[in-house]
Amino acid sequence: MKTVDSFNVQIWVGLRIGYTSEIYTIDDVRRICDEFCNEVKQCVTITPTECRYVDGSEDGVMIGFINYPRFPATPMAITDRALVLAHKLMIGLKQNRVSVVTPQTTYMLTND
Numbered sequence: 001m002k003t004v005d006s007f008n009v010q011i012w013v014g015l016r017i018g019y020t021s022e023i024y025t026i027d028d029v030r031r032i033c034d035e036f037c038n039e040v041k042q043c044v045t046i047t048p049t050e051c052r053y054v055d056g057s058e059d060g061v062m063i064g065f066i067n068y069p070r071f072p073a074t075p076m077a078i079t080d081r082a083l084v085l086a087h088k089l090m091i092g093l094k095q096n097r098v099s100v101v102t103p104q105t106t107y108m109l110t111n112d
Contacts, residue, residue, distance in 0.1 A: 002069040009082040011063040012099040013089050014051055024093050029061050032092045036085045043068065044085070063089070075102070083107065 015024045026048060033044055045064035050057060065082050067073060073081075082100050090098040090111050100107040 004067050004069045004072040007067040007075045007078055007103065009065040009078055010101045011082055011086045011089065012049075012051075012060065012101065013063070013086070013093060013095055014058045014060040015093065016058040017094045018096055023059070026061060028093065029063075029089065032088055033063065033085070036088055040081060040084075042081055042085075083109070 013029075015026075015029075016022070017024065026046065029046055033046060036042065037044060042065075047062045047064065049060050049062050051060045063082075063085065065078050067075070067078060079100070079102055082102075086098045086100045086107075086109055089095070090109050094111075096111050098109045100109065
């Protein structure tokens, strides 16, 4: 049995393009994640979610990273990879904001 210190990061991203009625699909998320995973030899999870907010809601996804014992990494390395994928998702899904959540810090990327 192999163990490592636990560390996880989640990317939270909606599927609605900005404030329009256009919506991406989870298949679009899969495509972006597949390209990233194949490029950097990374594994992520994709979990559908629903974001509820004042006067509205939208479908979204949570992309998960863990410190996988077979290929251990430092918390900073995992966070850096998550931030790279978050940026790719923000651009590829035409989002205004994407959140990256670690156990200590939440980052909000903005598409100005």
